[in-house]
Amino acid sequence: MYLAFTKNGAFVGADNFAKVFDDYRFWPAVQHVAVFVLIWLISLTVLVVLMALIVHAIRVRWASSAVRFLYYIPGALAGASSVMLWLFLLDPTVSPVAWVLQLFGMETFVQTVALDNLPVIFTLIAFWTGAGGWIIIMYGALNNIPVEVMEAARIDGAGTIKTAWHIQIPLMRKWISYMAVMALAAGTQLFVEPRVLSQASKGVVPPDYSLNQLAYLFAFKQNDFNGSAAISLLLLVVAAGLSALFVFRGGLFERD
Amino acid sequence: MATQRRSRRFTKTLAITAGLAALGLLSACSGGSTGTDSGFGFPSAEQEDGSTITVWVDASREPIAKAFQEENPDVPISIETYDGNSGGSDTFKTKMALFDQSGEGWPDVVFSTQTNDASWAAKETNGNQAFAAALNKGYLDQSFLDGFTDGALDPMTVDGTVYGLRNDLAPVVLWYNKPLLDQFGYDIPKTWEDYEALSTKLAAEHPGYILGTVGDSFVGPYVYYWGAQAPIFQLDGNTFSSNFDDEHSKKMTDLLDTMVANGTLVQDSVFGSDFVTKYSDKIVAMPGPAWYSGALFQNPDSVNAPAGTIGAADPLYWSGEDEVTGNVGGGVWYASSHSKNLAAVKTFLEFVTSSDTAAKLNAGLPAYDSAASTWLDTQAASGFFAGDFKGSVQTAASSVWGGWGFPSFSPETAYASVVIPALASGKTIADVVPAWQEEILNEAQVQGYDTK
Numbered sequence: 001m002y003l004a005f006t007k008n009g010a011f012v013g014a015d016n017f018a019k020v021f022d023d024y025r026f027w028p029a030v031q032h033v034a035v036f037v038l039i040w041l042i043s044l045t046v047l048v049v050l051m052a053l054i055v056h057a058i059r060v061r062w063a064s065s066a067v068r069f070l071y072y073i074p075g076a077l078a079g080a081s082s083v084m085l086w087l088f089l090l091d092p093t094v095s096p097v098a099w100v101l102q103l104f105g106m107e108t109f110v111q112t113v114a115l116d117n118l119p120v121i122f123t124l125i126a127f128w129t130g131a132g133g134w135i136i137i138m139y140g141a142l143n144n145i146p147v148e149v150m151e152a153a154r155i156d157g158a159g160t161i162k163t164a165w166h167i168q169i170p171l172m173r174k175w176i177s178y179m180a181v182m183a184l185a186a187g188t189q190l191f192v193e194p195r196v197l198s199q200a201s202k203g204v205v206p207p208d209y210s211l212n213q214l215a216y217l218f219a220f221k222q223n224d225f226n227g228s229a230a231i232s233l234l235l236l237v238v239a240a241g242l243s244a245l246f247v248f249r250g251g252l253f254e255r256d
Numbered sequence: 257m258a259t260q261r262r263s264r265r266f267t268k269t270l271a272i273t274a275g276l277a278a279l280g281l282l283s284a285c286s287g288g289s290t291g292t293d294s295g296f297g298f299p300s301a302e303q304e305d306g307s308t309i310t311v312w313v314d315a316s317r318e319p320i321a322k323a324f325q326e327e328n329p330d331v332p333i334s335i336e337t338y339d340g341n342s343g344g345s346d347t348f349k350t351k352m353a354l355f356d357q358s359g360e361g362w363p364d365v366v367f368s369t370q371t372n373d374a375s376w377a378a379k380e381t382n383g384n385q386a387f388a389a390a391l392n393k394g395y396l397d398q399s400f401l402d403g404f405t406d407g408a409l410d411p412m413t414v415d416g417t418v419y420g421l422r423n424d425l426a427p428v429v430l431w432y433n434k435p436l437l438d439q440f441g442y443d444i445p446k447t448w449e450d451y452e453a454l455s456t457k458l459a460a461e462h463p464g465y466i467l468g469t470v471g472d473s474f475v476g477p478y479v480y481y482w483g484a485q486a487p488i489f490q491l492d493g494n495t496f497s498s499n500f501d502d503e504h505s506k507k508m509t510d511l512l513d514t515m516v517a518n519g520t521l522v523q524d525s526v527f528g529s530d531f532v533t534k535y536s537d538k539i540v541a542m543p544g545p546a547w548y549s550g551a552l553f554q555n556p557d558s559v560n561a562p563a564g565t566i567g568a569a570d571p572l573y574w575s576g577e578d579e580v581t582g583n584v585g586g587g588v589w590y591a592s593s594h595s596k597n598l599a600a601v602k603t604f605l606e607f608v609t610s611s612d613t614a615a616k617l618n619a620g621l622p623a624y625d626s627a628a629s630t631w632l633d634t635q636a637a638s639g640f641f642a643g644d645f646k647g648s649v650q651t652a653a654s655s656v657w658g659g660w661g662f663p664s665f666s667p668e669t670a671y672a673s674v675v676i677p678a679l680a681s682g683k684t685i686a687d688v689v690p691a692w693q694e695e696i697l698n699e700a701q702v703q704g705y706d707t708k
Contacts, residue, residue, distance in 0.1 A: 008382075024698045093530045108523070110471075110680040199345055202473055202525070203672030220350035221665075222702060223381045225357075 003229035016230040020218075025208040026231075033211050036119040037187040040126055044183050045176060048131055052138030053164050068136060075132040082129045083196040090121065113197060113205050122193050130186070134179050141175040142168060177250020181243045188239045191216070211235055297393025297417065298593045299385060307597045308332040309364035309604065312348075314340025317367045317423070317587070317608075320617045324607050331600045336363065340587070341370045349376060356384040364595040365604055367423065369587045374412040375664035377590055378419040388419040389593040389601075396602060403610060405653060408623040411662045412588055421609050422623035423587035424547065427652035428479050429568040431548055432541040433561075434642040436465070445541065447575040448484065452511050458540060459518035466535055468542040470512060470679065471523040473672035474584050479543050482582030482660050483571060484508035489696070491661030496700035497708050500689050507574070513684040523679050532558055543572055545584035546649050550619030554640060567642035571652045580657035586623065621649055628653075665703050670695040 004016055020026055051071065058064040077085065091109040092098045106112040113121070145168060153163045169176075191212040198205040198213075208214050211231055219228035247253065293299055311333055313321045321335045341348045348368050355361040377388035392401055401409070401418065405425060412420035430451075432444055440462060445451040455467050470476055481488050486505035488498045499505060515521040524531045526544075536559045544552075546568075552558045553566045571581030589608060591601045608614050615627035615634070622628045632646040674695050678688040685692075697707045 023702060025702075091529070093528075108680055110523070110676055114677055114681065201672075203669050204676050206673040207669065220353045221346055222704075223353055223376075225382070 001229075001233065003226050004233045007226050012226075016226045017234070020227055020230045020234070023214075023227075025214055025217075026211075029208060029211045029214045032118070032209050033188060033190055036122050036190060036210075037184060039119050040123045040187050041180060041183055043123055044127060044131060044134070045180060047127070048134045048138055048179065049169065049172065049176065051131075052135050052142060053168060055135065055139055056142040056168075057160060068139065071135045072132040074128045075130065077129060080192055080196055082125060083193050086121070086125050086128075087197070087200050109201065110204050113201050115206075118194070118197075118205065118209065121197075122190065125193050126187070130183070134183075137179070138172060138175060141172045145171050173250055174252055174254075177246045177252050180246045180250070181252070184242055184246065185239055188235055296395035296598075297390035300389075300598060301594050301596050303598060304596045305599070306332065307600075308334050309595065309597050309600045310334045310336060311365040311367075311604065312336050312338050312363045313367045314338065314342070314369060314587075316340070316619060320608050320614055323613045323617060324604055327613065328603065328607070331603060333600070333604070341368045341373070348373060352377070352387050353381075356381065356387075362387065362592045362594040364592050364597065364601050366590045366592070367587055368590065369585050370666060371411045371422075371585055371588055372662045372664060372666065373588065373590065374414060374419045375662060378412075378414045378417070385593055386419075387590070387592060387594070389591040389595070389598075390417045390419060391421065391591065392418040395591075395598065396605070400606060400610070403625055404623055405625050405628060407656070407658075408586075420588040420590045421605055423589055423609065424618055424620035425623050425628070425653050425656075426545040426547055426584045426586040426620060427571070427649070427656050428483050428543055428545055428582040428584065429571055429648050429652045430541055430543050431539075431553070432567050432569055433539055433565055434567055435565050436540050440465075440540070442540070444569045445572065446570070448507070448511060448572050449575045451541075451543075451572050452514060454541070455515045455518060455520040459520050462540075463519060465520070465538045465540050466522050466542070467515065467520040467540055468544070469522045469524055469526055469531070470516060471525045471528065471676065473668035473676065475526075475544075476512075476671045476675055477667035478582050478584040479545070480508055480512060480582070481505065482657060483543065483580070484511075484574065484582075485578070485580060485657050485659060487659060488693070489661050489663075489667045490659060491663045491705070494704075494706055495708060496661065496663055496697070496705035498693050498696045498700075500693050504574070509685050509689060513686055516679060516684070523676075526552060526558075532560075536560070541569075545620070546652065547584070547620030549635065549641070563638075563640045564642055566640075568645050568648045568652075569643065570648050571655065578657075580655050581652050583656045583660070586620070621653060663700060663703065663705060665699050667696065670699060 005011060005013065007015065055064055055067050055071075058067065074082075089095050089097060090101070090112045092101045092106055092112065093109070095101060101112055149167060149171075150163065153167050158166065189212055190210040194205055194209040194213055195207075195216075198207045198209065208217055212235070215228045215231040215235075218224045218231060309332070311321050313335060315337055317340070318335065318337055321333070324331075325333050325335065339345055339347050348366055348370070352362065374388060378386050380386050389395060392398065404422060408422040408425060409418050409420075412418060412422065430445065437444065440458070442454060442457070443450075445454050451467065458465055458467065468475075470480070477489060484504050484507065486500075486508050487502050488500055488505055490497045490499075500509070512521065516523070522535065524534065526548075539559070542548075549568070553561045571579070573579045573581070589605055591598070591605060595601050609622070610624040610627055612627075612630060614624070615622055615630035618627070618631055622631050632649060635641065636646045670692055674688055674692045675685060678691075679685070700707050
C-alpha cells in the first residue's frame with residue numbers, strides 16, 4: 001500500500017498507477033489473465049460438478065473409491081513440477097500424446113505454445129493439478145444432502161439428471177461459489193505456469209504474459225518496486241470485487 | 257492494581273520492542289552502503305582477511321571455479337551454480353535487487369553470459385551502491401587489464417570505468433562441413449550474397465541439407481543482423497534506436513525470408529532435443545559464434561562431428577562493404593563492490609581469465625590475449641578442425657562490428673516472443689518487422705531510454 005502511493009519515500013498520489021496503465025504490457029496482460037480466468041472458472045465449475053455427480057452416482061463402493069483416488073492423484077504434483085511434466089507433454093517431438101497435438105496442427109513446441117493456445121494450456125495444467133481436490137470436496141457436499149430429500153425426489157419420479165439439476169446443484173450452491181472464489185484468487189495470481197513455460201521456451205511465451213509476471217518484471221527488471229506494488233494493489237482490488245460478487249450471489253454467508 | 261501495573265509494563269515493553277524491531281527493519285531495508293572509500297573507485301565493505309568468497313557460475317564455468325579451488329587451497333571459496341542468465345532470464349539482476357532490498361547476501365563474484373549486465377550493475381539503484389566493483393581505478397593492475405584483446409572490455413566500460421572482465425570472445429565465423437562441400441562441389445561462401453546463392457543451389461540440388469537455423473533467440477539478432485551491420489539495436493548516450501528501414505536491415509530480412517522459405521534455414525534450436533538427430537550430418541555451412549566449437553561440434557552430447565570434417569572460415573560480409581561480423585555473448589566476470597575479501601576476489605579473477613588452466617578449460621575463445629593464443633594453438637594442434645581454424649577465428653575476433661548497442665535489456669526477448677512464433681505459424685520475418693521493431697522500442701522505453 002505504502003509503496004503503491006509513494007516514490008523514493010515521497011507521496012505521489014496515483015502516479016504509479018498512471019504509469020502502470022500507460023505501460024504497453026499492462027492491457028495485454030489484463031486481457032490474458034481475464035481470458036484465462038474465464039475459461040478456467042467455467043470449465044472448473046462445470047466439469048468438477050459433473051464429475052462429482054458422476055462419482056456420487058456410482059453405487060459400487062470400490063469403483064467409487066478407485067475413481068476418487070484417480071481424480072486426486074494429479075493434485076499430488078505441485079505447481080512447478082506439474083508444469084515440467086506438461087512441458088514434456090506439450091512438445092510434439094517427445095510427447096506420448098503427440099498425435100493429439102498433431103490433430104490440432106501442432107508440429108513443434110513453438111506452435112503448441114502459441115499465444116492463442118495459452119489460456120487453454122494453463123487451464124489444462126490448473127485443472128489437472130487442482131480439480132481432484134475440489135471433486136472430493138463436492139463429493140462431500142453431495143453426501144451432506146439428506147437422504148430423505150433424495151428419496152422424496154425419487155418417489156416424485158425425478159431421474160438422475162432432474163435430481164441433479166433441481167436438487168443436488170442448488171443445494172451445492174455454497175460449495176460451488178466457495179470453489180469459484182478460491183479458483184478466482186488462484187487464477188488471477190497466474191505466475192508459475194507462464195514463468196516456467198517462458199523460461200523453458202526461451203522467451204517464446206512472453207515473460208510479461210500475466211499481471212503477476214508484470215509486477216515481477218517491474219520490481220526486478222526495472223527496479224521499480226512502486227510500480228510493482230501498484231499492479232499488486234490493482235489485482236487485489238479486482239480479485240476482491242469479483243470474490244465479493246461470488247460470495248453474495250452464492251449466498252456463502254447465508255445461514256440455513 | 258498490581259495487574260493493571262503489570263499490564264501497563266507489558267504494553268510499554270511491547271511498544272519498545274516493536275519500536276526497536278521497526279528500527280532494525282528500517283536499517284536492514286535501507287540497503288544503502290556503509291562502506292568506506294577503498295581508493296579503488298568505489299566504497300568497499302570492511303575487509304575480513306581469509307573470509308570465504310562466494311562465486312556464482314553457470315554449469316559451463318563450474319570446472320574452472322573448481323580448478324581454482326584445487327590450485328588455491330588457501331583461498332576459501334564457496335561455489336554456487338545458477339543459470340548464468342541464460343536466454344535473458346535476468347536471474348542475476350533479480351537476485352541482486354533482492355539482496356539490495358535486504359542489505360546483505362551479495363555474492364563476491366558473478367559470472368554472467370549476458371554481456372550487457374554492466375548497464376545496470378554499474379549504476380546505483382534506489383539509493384543502493386552499484387553492485388559491480390570498478391576494476392580499473394586501482395583495484396586490478398593496469399598491466400593485467402592491458403592483457404585483454406583490444407575492445408574485449410568495451411561492453412563493460414561505462415564512462416571510462418571498467419566494471420567486468422570478459423571471459424571469452426564470441427565473434428561469429430562461418431562453420432562449414434568440408435566433406436559435404438567437396439562432395440557437392442561447392443565453394444565456401446565468402447559474402448552474404450554468396451551464402452544466399454549457395455542456398456538457392458543447395459535447396460534445388462540437395463533438399464534436406466541446411467545452412468543454419470533461425471530458431472534460437474540469439475541467432476537472429478546477434479549472428480545475422482549484427483553481422484549484416486543492421487542498425488536495429490543501437491545506443492547513443494541515453495537514446496536507443498532501432499532502424500529496420502536501413503538497407504542492411506532490409507537486405508538481411510530478405511535473405512533470411514528467402515532461406516527459410518527454401519528450407520536451407522530451419523526453425524529448430526541448435527540446443528533443441530531433435531536438432532542433433534535431424535541435422536548433425538546435414539549442416540553444409542552455418543554462421544555461428546566461435547563457441548560452437550566446444551558447445552556443438554566437439555560436444556559428445558551435441559553434433560559431435562568426426563575429426564577433420566568441420567572447419568571455421570572467415571565471417572560473411574556484404575560484398576563491397578566492410579568485412580565485419582557479429583558477436584554472440586562472451587561471458588563476463590563481475591566482482592562485487594560489497595565483497596569483504598577483495599584480495600581473494602582479485603586472485604580468483606586473474607586465475608579464471610588469464611591462467612593456463614583457464615585457456616585449457618575454456619570452451620570458447622578466451623578474451624585474454626595470452627590465454628587466447630594458447631587456446632587457439634591447442635585447438636589447431638588437435639587436428640580436429642579442417643582448414644585454417646586459428647586464422648579465421650582471429651580474423652573474426654578483430655572484426656566485430658562496433659555499431660551494436662549494449663543497453664540494459666537483451667534483443668533476444670523481442671525476437672523470441674515476436675519472430676520465432678511468427679515463423680512457426682508460417683509468416684515471414686518481413687511480415688512481423690513492424691511488430692518486432694515496436695516490441696524492441698517499447699522494451700527500451702520501459703527501461704528508461706529515449707527512443708527514436
